[in-house]
Amino acid sequence: MRQILVEIRFLENSARVLQSRLDIVTAALSETLTAISTLEGTKGKPIDTDTLLPIGSGSFVKAKLADSQNIIIGVGAGVCIEKPLEDSMKDLRLRSSELEKARVSVTQVLNQVEDYRAHLSDMAGKKGGGPVEIV
Numbered sequence: 001m002r003q004i005l006v007e008i009r010f011l012e013n014s015a016r017v018l019q020s021r022l023d024i025v026t027a028a029l030s031e032t033l034t035a036i037s038t039l040e041g042t043k044g045k046p047i048d049t050d051t052l053l054p055i056g057s058g059s060f061v062k063a064k065l066a067d068s069q070n071i072i073i074g075v076g077a078g079v080c081i082e083k084p085l086e087d088s089m090k091d092l093r094l095r096s097s098e099l100e101k102a103r104v105s106v107t108q109v110l111n112q113v114e115d116y117r118a119h120l121s122d123m124a125g126k127k128g129g130g131p132v133e134i135v
């Protein structure tokens with residue numbers, strides 16, 4: 001019985017870590033999708049077009065478009081490079097695809113952890129003769 005409870009507690013801690021990773025991946029995916037949407041909205045717009053640029057948390061800043069054909073895009077480790085719009089959108093779509101795969105993978109692992117936890121909880125309840133609540 002103690003071994004089962006130790007395993008359940010271990011799974012609970014693992015689930016908390018996985019949940020925090022899932023939150024990070026979900027936030028990055030949301031940010032990437034916003035960037036794609038913003039670039040799609042600026043595509044083909046002439047210079048000096050008034051626009052609203054998202055800055056996060058549902059907030060925007062008014063701006064005039066200086067160049068809608070060349071985008072400065074982050075490539076990691078705090079490094080940004082200038083790329084043509086289509087190349088930037090391609091990179092962002094690839095990034096969003098990879099983030100979505102990571103989100104699905106972490107979600108599946110979380111579901112497996114929850115299934116295993118439920119199974120262990122059932123076993124603990126049967127062994128102890130009654131329902132068990134794990135806190």
